[in-house]
Amino acid sequence: MIKKIKFIGNLAVFKDFVWDNEAYDSNGNIETFKDINIIYGRNYSGKTTLSRILRGMETGKLSEKFENPSFKVVFADGTEITESILTQHGKKIRVFNEDFVRENLRFIVNPDDNIESFAILGEKNNKIEKEIEELESKLGTNEEGEETGLYAELREASKDFKNAKQDYESANDALSKQLSEKATDKNIGIKYRPERFGDQNYNIQKLQKDIEKVRDTNYKPPKDEQIIQSENLITEKTLQPVSPFFAPSLNFSALVIEAESFITKKISESEKIEELVKDAVLNRWVKEGRIYHKEKRNKCAFCGNPITEDRWLKLEKHFDKESEQLEKNIDALINKIEKEKSIVSSALSINKALFYSKFHGKLDELNNNLKEAVDNYTKSLDLMIDKLKNRKSDILNQKSFVRPDDTSGDLLFAWNSYEAIRSESDGFSTSLSSQQTIAKEALRIKEVSDYLLIIQYEERFSSIEKLKAKLEKVEHRKNQIKGEIHLKEERILSLRRKLSDEERGADKVNEYLNNFFGHSFLSLEAQKNKMVGEGSKQICYEITRDGKKAYHLSEGECSLIAFCYFIAKLNEIDTKNSKPIIWIDDPVSSLDANHIFFVYSLINAEIVSKKRFEQLFVSTHDLNFLKYLRRLCGKYVSVNGKEKDYQKCYFVVVRYGNASTICKMPKYLKEYATEFNYLFQQIHKCAEIDVVNDTNYTTFYNFANNARKFLEIYLYYKYPDKGMSDDTLRCFFGEKMIPAILTDRINNEYSHCAVLERGATPIEVPEMQAAARLIIERLKRDREQYSSLLRSIGEDKVPEMQE
CATH class of the missing domain: 3.40.50.300 (P-loop containing nucleotide triphosphate hydrolases)
Structure with missing residues (x-):
């Protein structure tokens, strides 16, 4: 309905x-x-x-x-x-x-055209009618609320479908709403955090694609350190290129060879003071005392005895140029080793601020390796220094030499690794934007993954899939029943067409014309006039009068035939x-x-x-x-x-x-549906209007015709011997001529538009309203009738009479 x-x-x-x-x-x-x-x-x-x-x-x-x-x-x-x-x-x-x-x-x-035919049931055919009866029995009745048979099954299936659909849509809509909020809500939506998730045009469709990635079996959520790395990366700004590092030359092998030669060098033993050779401490003490006394003292500052020329000669021969030169060589080599240590220690200082955060982990590891390599290299150099100092302290005696570990390879590897990282960092500037995009996507997918856990997506999705499967099942059942009903209805229609008779449609129209309207002289005749197949013709109707095709039908006759045709067609x-x-x-x-x-x-x-x-x-x-x-x-x-x-x-x-x-519909039309009531209502409305606007101005344009028709009816019944004339208008309004003349002018001039100028001139509203009020005031004199007229148009309150 x-x-x-x-x-x-x-x-x-x-x-x-x-x-x-x-x-x-x-x-x-x-x-x-x-x-x-x-x-x-x-x-x-x-x-x-x-x-x-x-x-x-x-x-x-x-x-x-x-x-x-x-x-x-x-x-x-x-x-x-x-x-x-x-x-x-x-x-x-x-x-x-x-x-x-x-x-x-x-x-x-x-007039030369025909009328479309239609078919209604013809003569009986017991076999066909029995089949129709059986089909209708299976179909049952289709009265709303009283269905039986297949219609009842369809009603129950439709009810099950409606409930299943409601359950599915309710669960699906609730989940979709939460997903939509995650995509575009201003508080929690991914769309409003492009600085972290990288897509300011993010929507529910893109979220669905991200959910597919999360649900992929190959997806593994990033670890905490990976998340931190991504978070650091997305805030990166493009850095200036890092200056290249030039590794210093290492002389470890040369220093070892030289140190070995000094430490293992043999000093000639001729004319050496045996006591000093055997005691390195005493030898060093004498050597230092010699330097202190030579050309400064003739007596020993320790014992006070004079130092003889013979003693000076023996000392000079003991401390010869060969040993002195060896000492000088050892000192020079120690200085070279110390310089090597200094160069290695200060060669490379790693500043992570010059590098992208992506490389900070590698740099930290490299820095540790570099320190270790420098320490090991320095230890090897210190071992050589210790050996050299030991020989210097006992310069006259040859020492054995054990080669220290050469860790220069570790040091060179650390320096080369730094240079590789530096080159990679400089090259990373060109791919920073794409790498940040990848990092933001990783953070976004992780955000989606976490959200799915919070809303228990998998459990709800599984539940929705079960509801969907149930919906599809009951929908299939409903459509199956509907299809079965459709086939049976089509079969019934097909069978009824076999019983149909298009000629009886014309008989039905004629029945209505004769029984209801008494038009026996007009009738509808069925004509077979169009070939539609092998030897078959289509039936159409034509209007006849006295057995001949009728022409020049009046408008009323056309209306009657058309309406009878419509009612008959309902059969x-x-x-x-x-x-x-x-x-x-x-x-x-x-x-x-x-x-x-x-x-x-x-x-x-x-x-x-x-x-x-x-x-x-x-x-x-x-x-x-x-x-x-x-x-x-x-x-x-x-x-x-x-x-x-x-x-x-x-x-x-x-x-x-x-x-x-x-x-x-207002009460006066609904309960008192006569034209007289309506005309009175229009005059009363015109008299009561306070402000003229676009919603009520038509009341004044129609007033002249309405007033003229009202007065014709009213005055005819009041003065049946005269009808509406100047005399009856004077009788109605009284001996005062102005109201009657004014009313007559409006009723005639404005209602008939006698001259072209009248039609081209706007309606004068004050004249209309004045005439309306005159008519209303005159009607008020008959209080009983006026009260009845007011009630007939829905006006319950009757105003007081005016003198």
């Missing part, structure tokens, strides 16, 4: 219409469509436009004349239909409007035994009062009384027909088996300028 036309954006006279802003009662409650819906609207107000929305939902297309149309129709089950999905409602809809007439009864436009195979949504648009155009009643009777007898509808809409511009429509009533059997009255609702379509709206 249709609940409301929620929105009409741009469709003919409807511009941005919103149901909830317009269709409400006096208490502000939103009205909705009911079982039977009566819609009143004056010509050109937009009634046919509304029917075209439903016609589009029936045929699947809207008129191409509409430019950028938009609307939304809401059903009671929540289904929403728009201009882009016209037929996705699953309902049978039948619409009677001018488009239906134009498409099916083309003779109205072209065709595709519609019979179903309850469609029916929309009947203004079916009494150009009909006299007697035929208007028969149209109402046909609707009541063939649609309402026979309960052949799910929902009924009837629109009209005719107040007399509206009066009859108020009588439409009927009962239906509810789910609990009890009879209930159809609910009815009344609406009006009102046009303000170039735009129309749908409102709840």
Whole structure:
């Protein structure tokens, strides 16, 4: 059942219409469509436009004349239909409007054309009917809430599907929401931390791809030191190139050879003082004393005895040039070794600040290795120094020499490693950006991995997959049942077509024409006039009068035939035994009062009384027909088996300028539907308006015609011997001539537009309102009638009389 036309954006006279802003009662409650819906609207107000929305939902297309149309129709089950999905409602809809007439009864436009035929059930065929009965028995009934057979199975399967879908969507939506928040939420979203995660355009689709990487079996979360390294890397700025390191030359081998030669050198023993040779300490003491005494003292500073020439000669021969030269050579070699130590110790100092953090770990390791290599090299040099000093202290005696370890290779390896790291660091500047991108991605994937653990993604994903599998299973079951129902329905239609008789469609139309309208002289005749296959012809209808094809039908006759055709078409195979949504648009155009009643009777007898509808809409511009429509009533059997009255609702379509709206029908139209009431309401409205604006100015443009028609009716009943004339106007208003003359001018000049100048001149609102107030004041003299008129238009409070 249709609940409301929620929105009409741009469709003919409807511009941005919103149901909830317009269709409400006096208490502000939103009205909705009911079982039977009566819609009143004056010509050109937009009634046919509304029917075209439903016609589009029936045929699947809207008129191409509409430019950028938009609307939304809401059903009671929540289904929403728009201009882009016209037929996705699953309902049978039948619409009677001018488009239906134009498409099916083309003779109205072209008298030489025919009428489309339709098929209804023909003569009995027991075998076919038995098969149809069996199929219908398996299908069961499709009454809402009372389904049986396959329809009941479909209802249960649909319910299971709805529950499974709700469970799946609820779980999936909850997980999707959390993932969406992680992707784009301002507080926790990856998108808003591009400085760490590297993508300011991050979204849920990219998060899904990252989740796939995390769930890959080859993925291993980075360790803490790797995370720290990545965090340091993403903050790096491009560094200046590091100056190259030039390793000094090492002389270890040469120094060893020279040291060995000095330490193992043998001094000549001739003319040596044996005592001093045997005692190196004493020899050193004498040597130092010799230097202290020579050419300075003649006596020993220790014992006070004189030093003889012979003693000086022996000392000179003992401390000869060879030993002195060896000492000098040893001292020189020690200096060279110390210089070597100094060069090695100060050759390379590692400054990590000059390097990217990526290389700090390598540099730390290298620095340790370098220190160790320098220490080992220095120790080897110190061993040589110790050996040399030992020989110097006992210069006269030859010493053995053990070669120290040569660790120069370790030192050279450390220096070469530094140079390799330096070159790699300088080269890294060119790839810094790409390396930072890789580091940010690693941090992002780790962030996603941690988040999945927090929200228990794997457990929930597994649960959702099970719910999805269940949904697919119940959906398959539902579709299976639906397919089985469709096949059986198609089979039934196929069988009924075998029983169908297109000629009986014409008989049904003639039945309505004769029984309801008494038009026996007009009838529909079935004609076989078009070849559609091998020897078969298509049947179409044509209008005959007295056995001959009828031409020059009146507008009223066309309207009667068209409406009878529509009602008869409800008996065709595709519609019979179903309850469609029916929309009947203004079916009494150009009909006299007697035929208007028969149209109402046909609707009541063939649609309402026979309960052949799910929902009924009837629109009209005719107040007399509206009066009859108020009588439409009927009962239906509810789910609990009890009879209930159809609910009815009344609406009006009102046009303000170039735009129309749908409102709840006012009480005076709903309960007192006569033109006389309506005309009085328009005069009363004109008299009561305080400010003229775009929403009410049409009241003044229509006032002249409304007032003239009202006075004609009112004065005819008040003065039946005179009708409306200057005399009756004077009688009505009294002997004061001005009101009568003023009213007569408005009633005649403004309502008939006698001259071109009148039509080209704007309406003078004060004259209209003055005349309206004069009429109202005159009516107030008959208090009882005036009070009744006010009540008939929904005005409960009767104002005090004015003198």
